[in-house]
Amino acid sequence: MSTDPIASPPATHTLKVRNPRTGEADFELIVMTGADIEPIAQSMRTAQVEWKALGVIGRTKVLRAFREAIGNHRDAIITALEADTGRHRITTTEVDAVQGFIDAWAQLAPGLVENHAERPAGGLPKVGVRQRLQPYPLLGAIAPWNFPLLLSFIDAIPALFAGCAVLIKPSEVTPRFSVAIERCIATVPVLRDVLGFIRGDGRSGAALIEHVDVVAFTGSVATGQKVAAAAAAAFIPVFLELGGKDPVIVLPGSDLDRASTSILRASVLATGQACQSLERIYVHESQHDEFVELLAAKARAAKLSYPDVSQGIIGPLIFDRQAEIIRQHIEDAVAKGAHIVTGGEIKKLDGGMWIEPTVLTNVDHSMLVMTEETFGPVMPVMMYTDEAEAIRLANDTIFGLSAAIFGPTEEDAIRVAEQIDAGGISINDAGMTTMVFDACKMAFRSSGMGPSRMGTTGLSRFLRQQALYINRGAVVPIEAVAEGRSDADWLATMSR
Numbered sequence: 001m002s003t004d005p006i007a008s009p010p011a012t013h014t015l016k017v018r019n020p021r022t023g024e025a026d027f028e029l030i031v032m033t034g035a036d037i038e039p040i041a042q043s044m045r046t047a048q049v050e051w052k053a054l055g056v057i058g059r060t061k062v063l064r065a066f067r068e069a070i071g072n073h074r075d076a077i078i079t080a081l082e083a084d085t086g087r088h089r090i091t092t093t094e095v096d097a098v099q100g101f102i103d104a105w106a107q108l109a110p111g112l113v114e115n116h117a118e119r120p121a122g123g124l125p126k127v128g129v130r131q132r133l134q135p136y137p138l139l140g141a142i143a144p145w146n147f148p149l150l151l152s153f154i155d156a157i158p159a160l161f162a163g164c165a166v167l168i169k170p171s172e173v174t175p176r177f178s179v180a181i182e183r184c185i186a187t188v189p190v191l192r193d194v195l196g197f198i199r200g201d202g203r204s205g206a207a208l209i210e211h212v213d214v215v216a217f218t219g220s221v222a223t224g225q226k227v228a229a230a231a232a233a234a235f236i237p238v239f240l241e242l243g244g245k246d247p248v249i250v251l252p253g254s255d256l257d258r259a260s261t262s263i264l265r266a267s268v269l270a271t272g273q274a275c276q277s278l279e280r281i282y283v284h285e286s287q288h289d290e291f292v293e294l295l296a297a298k299a300r301a302a303k304l305s306y307p308d309v310s311q312g313i314i315g316p317l318i319f320d321r322q323a324e325i326i327r328q329h330i331e332d333a334v335a336k337g338a339h340i341v342t343g344g345e346i347k348k349l350d351g352g353m354w355i356e357p358t359v360l361t362n363v364d365h366s367m368l369v370m371t372e373e374t375f376g377p378v379m380p381v382m383m384y385t386d387e388a389e390a391i392r393l394a395n396d397t398i399f400g401l402s403a404a405i406f407g408p409t410e411e412d413a414i415r416v417a418e419q420i421d422a423g424g425i426s427i428n429d430a431g432m433t434t435m436v437f438d439a440c441k442m443a444f445r446s447s448g449m450g451p452s453r454m455g456t457t458g459l460s461r462f463l464r465q466q467a468l469y470i471n472r473g474a475v476v477p478i479e480a481v482a483e484g485r486s487d488a489d490w491l492a493t494m495s496r
């Protein structure tokens with residue numbers, strides 16, 4: 001594979017990429033095809049044999065060198081990622097997160113990839129069994145635009161520790177960072193032969209699936225379904241982390257100051273462009289008005305990071321098509337009777353698309369804002385009268401990513417949490433799936449497919465289980481299955 005990451009294959013097709021702060025198309029993306037991907041995948045498979053043979057200690061050494069290289073290229077990566085997303089502080093958090101993934105997996109990997117010592121097969125004293133863990137040779141990781149760097153590496157890093165080679169396809173909405181990180185990878189011998197990017201849009205993603213052995217995808221449900229179908233056609237496993245419509249239930253007697261602070265953060269962090277963002281808020285009728293007042297006051301205090309990227313809290317909307325979805329959800333809600341308490345307007349400022357944290361009331365499940373993924377800093381608050389209704393409302397969704405429950409006691413909150421059909425549930429806080437790295441949690445319902453990306457399965461799912469059966473006894477002749485013979489004869493032979 002070329003060590004010069006910028007020497008891309010001859011352009012068959014290019015895409016203009018919009019800058020979320022200026023609205024200008026200031027980056028050009030070469031769309032790679034299957035013909036471009038095939039030779040890269042081939043050279044990676046060859047290099048992966050050596051990468052696997054390095055063993056987890058050897059791979060850890062190389063990945064620690066990658067961690068250091070990221071530090072040496074930090075400014076260039078942050079500059080590119082800031083142009084992709086229009087934000088600064090979260091960009092630094094993404095870079096820290098990738099280095100953190102390497103630190104965390106360096107600790108966990110040795111215990112997860114070791115081959116088990118031989119043991120006797122049950123009931124066959126002359127047969128030894130050796131369990132082996134064999135990595136998939138080549139992972140295709142397909143990433144979205146909301147945390148472009150972090151979601152490109154959240155699956156790639158554990159897969160590399162497991163011994164896979166990895167090809168990443170970042171979103172065509174936010175590709176700039178991948179050029180900077182490629183330059184960084186190019187400085188790490190061995191790694192640059194087993195870790196790379198292919199750039200392009202959905203077609204490049206679809207082509208990638210045809211050239212890998214396993215797919216890890218993060219994105220929308222609609223595209224996740226296409227990816228799953230393509231993986232099935234290629235007969236390879238696929239791990240999906242898709243959209244969410246995370247609910248929070250505030251039980252009667254909850255601490256409303258705590259709840260409103262936590263719910264605001266979990267709803268508007270990254271301008272609400274996070275899969276674990278809260279998207280529906282259910283509050284008991286006895287506390288509804290007081291809660292809305294508290295939430296709206298705190299929402300108004302969360303200022304746009306405009307015009308200065310180093311000030312404020314709320315960045316621009318990264319994807320202009322998403323801004324239209326948010327606008328559509330708010331208009332639909334108002335048309336059906338919802339009331340805008342604060343925010344609610346998509347503003348075009350210097351070419352960027354912005355929206356202040358928005359609180360809606362008088363909402364119901366006939367509205368898009370309560371049923372489809374809004375993916376913005378929008379907080380629809382719905383009143384309920386009893387606990388059973390709140391649980392029914394929270395579960396009235398095709399999604400099951402995560403949720404949050406606030407209660408007057410932990411027991412009350414946990415009692416309700418155990419009735420919510422979602423993978424990660426925060427108790428007396430919200431959005432905690434990204435704070436707790438070592439808890440396994442799957443994406444329920446249409447929010448995903450496959451083992452948990454968090455916790456130890458985040459790595460073990462990239463390992464295929466293999467068994468070696470070593471017979472040190474006699475072999476069984478075909479006559480042993482003649483009519484009239486019994487299994488006892490078979491076992492007796494195997495034990496000789």
Ligand code: TXE
Nearest residue numbers: 143144145170171201202205206219220223226242243275
């Ligand atoms: O995701 P897509 P997008 C939600 C959010 C957003 C919607 C679409 O609601 O509005 O998804 O966002 C590649 N075969 N989330 O457009 O379309 C594509 O090039 C293979 C939630 O970013 O899912 C990109 O790299 N790949 C989510 C990636 O898939 C294909 C985060 C994601 O694109 C492909 C982001 C195909 N047929 C959006 N078509 C979360 N839960 O975090 C496209 N791609």
